[in-house]
Amino acid sequence: MSKERPWLDHYPDGIPAEIDVNSYRSVAAVLDEAFKRFRDRPAFSNFGRTLTYGQIDEMSAAFAGYLSGELKLVKGDRIAIMLPNVLQYPIALFGALRLGLTIVNTNPMYTVRELKHQLEDSGAKAIVVLDNFAATLQQSLSGTHVEHVITTGIGDLIGFPKGAIINFVLKHVKKVVPAFSLPKAVRFGDALSRGKSHPLPTVDVTHDDVAFLQYTGGTTGVAKGAMLTHRNMVANMLQADAWIGASTTVGEEIIITALPLYHIFSLTANGLVFTRLGGLNYLITNPRDMPGFVKELSKVKFTALTGVNTLFNGLLNTPGFDKLDFSKLHLSLGGGMAVQRAVAERWKKVTGVTLSEAYGLTETSPAVCINPLTLIEYNGSIGLPIPSTDVAIWSEEGTPLPIGEVGELCVHGPQVMKGYWNRPDETAKVLDENGWLRTGDIARMDENGYVYIVDRKKDMILVSGFNVYPNEIEDVVMQHPGVAEVAAVGVADEHSGEVVKIFVVRKDPALTEEVLKAFCRENFTGYKRPKYIEFRDSLPKTNVGKILRRELRNEEKAKAA
Incomplete structure (x- = not known):
């Protein structure tokens, strides 16, 4: 192999150097294939209710029918989704993607100031919001382009009586649904009912269309929307799939989805990659309730789990976790922040499974490097660059540094964003004319192509x-x-x-x-x-x-x- 890409010599057997990003025209094409292929398989589960791929197909088509037939939204319009991990999320997401709308993933914990900025900046015309956060939305709407609001409760798709009980308890007992007034809002269930009478229009969604405005970088001031195209998302799904495919069984995986799907790591790794594999996404709505989370885990023989270091650490420190059945678990993937050695070693001891560290960014849809799943134990590295990805360590001046030297990690590949929405100045700071992205992370690469993050530049x-x-x-x-x-x-x-x-x-x-x-x-x-x-x-x-x-x-x- 060339010196340029030393990592290729260390790929596990069967992993290709390149993926064919042209094998799908859009994320919608990937979804259509999954809906047909896995029609009767379970797709998403939450609070004891499971929806099959066929049901998700029908419900997302009805939602798309409502958005296009009644709200007259067209390709390229932005729609914000402000939901935690509930069944409504994949239905809204997949419905919008099938119309070629651009999804603005919105953190439900946003303050009025943060939400207002995101809605104004993105120009979103519609928003789907959970009742718990509707009061924040009410205070954020003035001055934005939002014309349509769709509201929903956590229990709305769980079925009667359980769903009604959940909604009642949240509102009247736990009092976590503040009073709000959005007189023109439509309920999610009504939108689905009304959408059924509108046929799903044929929309030609292509690689260059923006699938997501994924907001990031609020830590350095104002949050910016990374434009992730259908090409970016399809590429990253295929890249991740090439990496984990050999160790997964199509149609049989059960992945625990505790990180919110509005976060890019969970969105791609869980929501999209495992949908393409015909897996079941087992949604955890409130992973901060660790005893409740462990109780949920005791109900299912899960095969895969993604998370950030604090999530794995929290589980390990929760009574009862070490008594769970890990017999089917074969994939534990940590990203979003550094996985700590002490946590990884304890994880291996308790579950018997290596906690593999991966690395990505919002700007790269997100995966850049992943450790081989054949890894026996934690190695302190973020892994090897995934197929079709080039990685280099640059000096301050932007020149490539030799193997082993510490500098800024830079990335090139089909998963690298188009740029920041309406921010050419910010885009120019991180993306050069050849498509190389400066990550702001300080790293080194060893002679085998393994990358080690030393730290964030600014930390x-x-x-x-x-x-x-x-x-x-x-x-x-x-x-x-x-x-x-x-x-x-x-x-x-x-x-x-x-x-x-x-x-x-x-x-x-x-x-x-x-x-x-x-x-x-x-x-x-x-x-x-x-x-x-x-x-x-x-x-x-x-x-x-x-x-x-x-x-x-x-x-x-x-x-x-």
Whole structure:
């Protein structure tokens, strides 16, 4: 193999160097094939209700009928979907994709400010929203282009009486549905009923059409919409499928979908890849309720599970998880943030399955690198570049660095976004004229093509001119048996510019600062040792459980000021 792509020599048997992105014209074409091929197989399950591929086909066609026949939405119009993992999500998603609409995935936890920005920026004409978040929508609508609102309750598709009971309890007992007034809104069930009388129009959706506006980068200021085309999404489905295909059984997989489907990792890996494989997506609506999550897992012999490090860590620390039946589990895939060695090793011990780390970005639909599923144990790497993907490590000046050197990870492939919606300035910062994407992640590649993330550019701590990477600090501190979670940040220091501070959630309530400092002295050279340790009951996290170092940094800056 050429020196340019050393990873190809280390691909497991049967994995191709390239995929044929032209084998499907659009995501809709992939869905049509799955609906026909797996008609009677279970597709999505939630709260005890399971819908087959045939039912999802009919319901998504009815939803598309409503959007085109009654709301007169046409190819290229934007529709926002503001739902957690409930059965309504795939129906709305697949219905919109079949019409060539552009989906604006919307985090239900958004504040009024964040939601208003996304609706204004995307120009969405319609939105599907869960009742629990409709009050936020009501306060966000003025000044946006939204003309049509479709509301739904968590229990609406679960069937009677269970669904009605769920809706009643959420509204009147748990009081998690604030009062709202959206007089022109239509209920999801009514939209499906009305849509049945409208035939599904024939829409020619092609590779170049934008399938998703996937918002990202709110951490650096205003969130931007990454334009992910049908080509990007089809490519990434085929790339992921080429990687995991040999270890999966078509029509037999049951994947636990706990990460929200509005997040790009879960959307592609679970919602789309496993649909193409005829798998069952077992939807977890509230994975933050860990005891409830473990109870759900006890009801099903699952074969695959995707998550972020905090999710795997949370499960491992929940009573009863270690007693589950893992006999069918063969795929555990971690992404979204670094998988920590201590978590991966414990996962292997408890489940018997290697926790494989993958790496991706919203801007790459998302997968870039995945570890071989033949991996015996955790290796600290994000894996090898997947088929049809080129990866390079660049210097600050944009020149490729030799093997082993640390620089910015850059990616080229059919899964790389078209650009940011209406933001040519921001697009130019990350995408060059040859289609190479700068990820903002600091990495190195070894001689076998394995890539190791050192850290995020902006999270790096500079102590007396030495680079300290929070991932390394967190990884080691997590190995202390008394630590449940940790985050490392740089705080200002008059002698060394910055020093390391760690925020720790204890597993052992008796753990002291002295004991932890002694552990760090054993494991770190002087400049890397945390100067400050703060114990907390919890750490700030994103909606998918990624720890927000930025929030901790901002708190420290405010204190210093």
